[in-house]
Amino acid sequence: MSKQAQTAITPIRTEDYPEWYQQVVKAADLAENSPVRGCMVIKPWGYAIWENIQRELDRRFKETGHKNAYFPLFIPMSFLQKEADHVEGFAKECAVVTHSRLEADAEGKLHPAGPLDEPLIVRPTSETIIGELFSKWVQSYRDLPLLINQWANVVRWEMRTRLFLRTTEFLWQEGHTVHATAEEALEETRMILDIYADFAESYMAMPVITGEKTEAERFPGADVTYAIEAMMQDRKALQAGTSHFLGQNFAKSSQIKYLSSEGQEEYAWTTSWGVSTRLVGGLIMTHSDDDGLVLPPRIAPAHVVIIPVTPKEESRAAVLDYCSELKQELEAQPFLDGHVKVEFDDRDMRGGEKAWSWIKKGIPVRVEVGPRDMESGSVFVGRRDRAPKDKQGIQRAEFVGGIASLLEEMQDNLLAKAKAYRKAHTREITSEAEFIEFFTPQNKGNPEIHGGFATMGFCCDAALEERIAKEHKVTVRCIPNATQHEEVPCVFTGKPGKRVLFAKSY
């Protein structure tokens, strides 16, 4: 096997997708498992992606009138019990604090001491504690709408964890809003869903399908759950964000009431919505290839890496100067709401190894500069959306002047590619036999690869949905907003149904 044909990541996607994912995360130095079961460490390159996600979403939340606040990490055990479905959904997987200190025994061994009167739960989500506070904040219709968001960590005691996709502790934002009417609350729920969808597409270059969940996948305590669903390269769906219309369920369990303009006491209507560090997992699985991470420029921690090539000691200083100037010129170029971000990699390391380290990290553009490039006033450019060896010499001024449009072009290409992939692996299904065939793995070597997204009529019978989930490990991802009013016969029963999206999922 020639060196050129080797890939940076082993195994490749078609060989073992889950293992490929772990290896991409490792090769890009995004995150790693910690000594605490199920809890990950987010490393600088991975955390910088999360910061970019945060910055843009936070901007959009504020632009639409939401304000950030911070609520306690702990929730008294009794609070969880106030909403019946909610406790059912979360009691089985929560970290319980029972003591307030440690005491050493005679041998110096530590033991929990200072038992609490009431155990505390580390928040798995904050509806109950926030509801308690909102019941005090909201008194009159003048206090509504109340539009709050929180950036926080949450804990759900997951049995099988996977970096970014499912971890015991994860970072997220949770929006919580209170409204005077059901219509307003529903409008909020849908507006947030649109923000999530637009952000996913325009920043992460991750196309998503927006739609409503069936009862089986609804948030515990919600009347309606909307979600964005994205197709990964193993053709499974990733639920990448949810927005819940909570009706009056939490308003009633937390007593969130307001005096209407007519002087009537009314229960309010609430919503909650969130995206998490899972988005980073979705980003990885949407774009990365067998050489590692691929980052859409709008979400990349840095856009360009400059790699000086200094084979001769006598020209070394000049090359480094040339690179420094280049860096300054690039950093003066506007991109998005800021400027082009540049890494200058002068580590003492072989050039090939260095370039590969950046390919694996997914940086959009690599620039190599050696003595000859310097003499000809040019740079040697590699793009992450082309093959590693496909590099081009280009005049420095031309490169600098065109960098922003190059990055936007790459952004567009990645979105188009992801859309094409999803289109190629979405099929209209018209019979049960076709359904079964579609979801049966086609690649003997890799049991993960199957048909993809199935769009089809379904009667939405809960028992039938459960049976399909058990037998085929396929679930209704959503009733897409785009087709929610279509009436089509159910593929399984022939009864009147809705056009839904079935898929295997994370």
Place this chain on the structure above:
Amino acid sequence: MSKQAQTAITPIRTEDYPEWYQQVVKAADLAENSPVRGCMVIKPWGYAIWENIQRELDRRFKETGHKNAYFPLFIPMSFLQKEADHVEGFAKECAVVTHSRLEADAEGKLHPAGPLDEPLIVRPTSETIIGELFSKWVQSYRDLPLLINQWANVVRWEMRTRLFLRTTEFLWQEGHTVHATAEEALEETRMILDIYADFAESYMAMPVITGEKTEAERFPGADVTYAIEAMMQDRKALQAGTSHFLGQNFAKSSQIKYLSSEGQEEYAWTTSWGVSTRLVGGLIMTHSDDDGLVLPPRIAPAHVVIIPVTPKEESRAAVLDYCSELKQELEAQPFLDGHVKVEFDDRDMRGGEKAWSWIKKGIPVRVEVGPRDMESGSVFVGRRDRAPKDKQGIQRAEFVGGIASLLEEMQDNLLAKAKAYRKAHTREITSEAEFIEFFTPQNKGNPEIHGGFATMGFCCDAALEERIAKEHKVTVRCIPNATQHEEVPCVFTGKPGKRVLFAKSY
């Protein structure tokens, strides 16, 4: 008592300082106690101050080469035990997770279930868990320095809590760095201290004294602890940030070793440093007055509030238009690294009540606009650093053009005022009798108000320091960097000593 002479806050500072503080927090709607003992809720206006603190500090950390990462919330109990002083310092006040789910009994009552093999501690600080990870990340001198920061929540089970100043859960940043030499690590520790001090003065208008802690106040496990200390208006000191040189203590307990360029295996040298939401408490107590919060413009969530005054229905629309234009004009004015931030308060509320709500929230500039102001092309302006009734008419264009310099002037005034207050209440102490007199409350009605900061010679004997702390509730806040090389006789013993800062403290 005439209405003009009343204050918005009761009691006033000289009557009951601690209660005044709580009332300022409440009147400004910054935070409140939650149903979880010792945990606060940070409300939008308070959280926006914290976001401004975060943004500027984060910029400075990144500018000096630090990268953000995220580490687990939980720490295995055994980790805490690795460093002897460290466990001693934190075991008495930590939340202990012992179970991983809840189970309902026959009556539906919940109980902790799924006991963990090893209890987990909710991080009170992260040296031990980060040390464990760093021991894998650091292999060779090429990996050094390793400069990491984390923005996170931490939990210390405090018995007596006070909003922002001391809460069971709080938000902070914790920097953790690894270096090849003691000199480099010490340099880092001091550089961070300088960042903290400069930030406190130039953004929060809170003058601080930088210096080294004596052994009694050192971080558990540190060789040297530096701190910034600020004087509050009750003349007590607030420790507002700390930077620790950890020597090789944690490197040895966590096995952080590196291969030197000479091929020798060496223990590394580490530092840690942090500031927290306590800074918001310091901000409140430095500037606020008997009418509520006073915010330095550089840290204020908004700089100007526009209050339309619409006594007549027929001119209402025109006034609102005039105000909207004014808002746009103001928001186009550059301030700091962004623009002037403006609130437009068109709530249905009496004008006086509305203006007072903003005075209590500490917004730097209030602009009232009524029909007559509109006709004369002017605005009616109140400054938070002047008396509430002291308002001035000014031509609109002149006001808009001068807003940025007005805000900078107010920023400078607040810093100068705080410096003058500290200077007025700092005294050179030369005898034990003078020391006792200085720290004895002078205002019979308010036991909190005493002399202030004492600068004096001290032999730094630990037992003597402990006795003074017990008898007078006065401690060495620091050995100021500015006077660390001064040799002065100890006021208590006459022995050779250092010039230290004694004060009562939070």
